Amino acid sequence: MRRLGLLLRLAAFSLLVAFLVMPQRFAPLFAPFTEYGAPPIYDQGSLLALAAAHLGTVFLAAAASTVVAVSLGILVTRPSGAEFLPLSRTLVGIGQTFPPVAVLAIAVPLVGFGETPTLIALFAYGLLPIFENTISALQTCPSSVIEAARGMGMSSRQRLLGVELPLAMPLILEGIRLSVVINVGTATIGSTVAAKGLGEVIIAGLLSNNTAFILQGGLVTGLMAMLLYDGMAGLEKRLLRAVHVG
């Protein structure tokens, strides 16, 4: 079973790379989805470059979400920051419920077209899973372990870095993974405000009524999200084994 799963992932990965590197080879596959002799493969830019730009945007936003959400999660689970917990929950919740498209609409007049409004939208959208996981991980640290750490004279900083964060790591990493995967899909909307990304392919397809373009953009995005989810899960396991958590 495990071997089969590995084979499927490898196959999916090879397919993705092959398509991005030499998309013209796949032209016959997509030709049936075009009409009136329109190009079956996106021809207004390199798919590989678009995919790379897409991932770059997602990772940059995820890094910012992680730094902010984890710091905020730590802050509101300290006794001194506990009173900010409801407020932060509300703010982060708004980030998740406010549609990213609306964020773009608000951000563009303020920061202009391009990558920046997309980063802002993805950043806000990706906060919630990381923040909530950080909080529940820190709140559910076994109380006897924390009590023992206090009783032995570890300072609050030593407890946080040496005990609480290592024990919270599995859940925090899971939150980051969720956030990244959600945003791989969400990032396609960035192309409406001229950010480089795979959304460009989909939008080009919509504008020129070319189903092949829409399919390409969608499939590449979906495949990347799936592979990232799997790949990050594998990395997490290795990392956690290395530090003996979980």
Added chain:
Amino acid sequence: MIQLESLTKQYGPTTVVDGVTLAIASGSITVIVGTSGSGKSTLLRMINRLIEPSGGRVLIDGHDTSATPVHLLRRKIGYAIQGHGLFPHRTVGENIATVPRLLGWSAARIQARVDELLRIFQLEPAEFAAKFPHQLSGGQQQRVGVARALAAEPAVLLMDEPFGALDPIIRGKAQQDLLDIQRRFGTTVVLVTHDMDEAFHLGDHVAVMSQGRLLQYDPPALLLTRPADPFVSRLTGTADRSLKLLSLTTAGEAAEPGVGEGPSVPAAASLREVLSDLVWSGATAATVMRSDGTPAGRLTLAGILARGRAG
């Protein structure tokens, strides 16, 4: 010497610990007993200031504990709790090394101390130092918990129901280990339990708490023969108090001079065990033997019965 002076803890209008004053001699074992909600754990946790007192003070060897920064104070006081609280992501060796590391001991000294403690607790260092807590049995985890509490050679060891989660056989072994180690290091132990048998078995002194007040603070025998409060009698139980009293004296302590007759009993056995032996075998006297095999004297049935009487 640990002195508690009018130690009080209030949460809003509720008084959890109410003006407790007592002195604990260095190198002794004091057991604090009481029902749940009696304030016994709170009292213990005020000694290392896991809970800050609302009033009164704690002196250790004459020094007011409130004058030392808490984390420094706690590093000098061993602390072991029910459910051990071991760090699941650290090895047994790293767990035991926690406080020595905080104190900045050299790596060689830490290593030597960890190995020493593991051997004392019958955990072979080569086998156990690199294991993780989840790979140990409950009894082994508990021993590592106590070893960790003793790692920095504290003069005082606080224990909050340390054996509560163990089954009876392992608990008996853990109690014996504690007595051995306490004798070996001369540690001053303050232990909280709700188990009266444990209190009688371990305590040089027993402090009985109820509703935040200290009702009695005496050697175990006095709790039986001169209870200060009806609650103390209820807690110790009156049905088998004579047998409890007998269990507090060893055959060696009670032996009368004389020649041997009847069955032999070890000097370390309690009078309760000797009495049981005599009833079982139908004899009226026993010979007390030292551990080296020489006779230490004799015990008669009448002599034993006299020691089980009130006053």
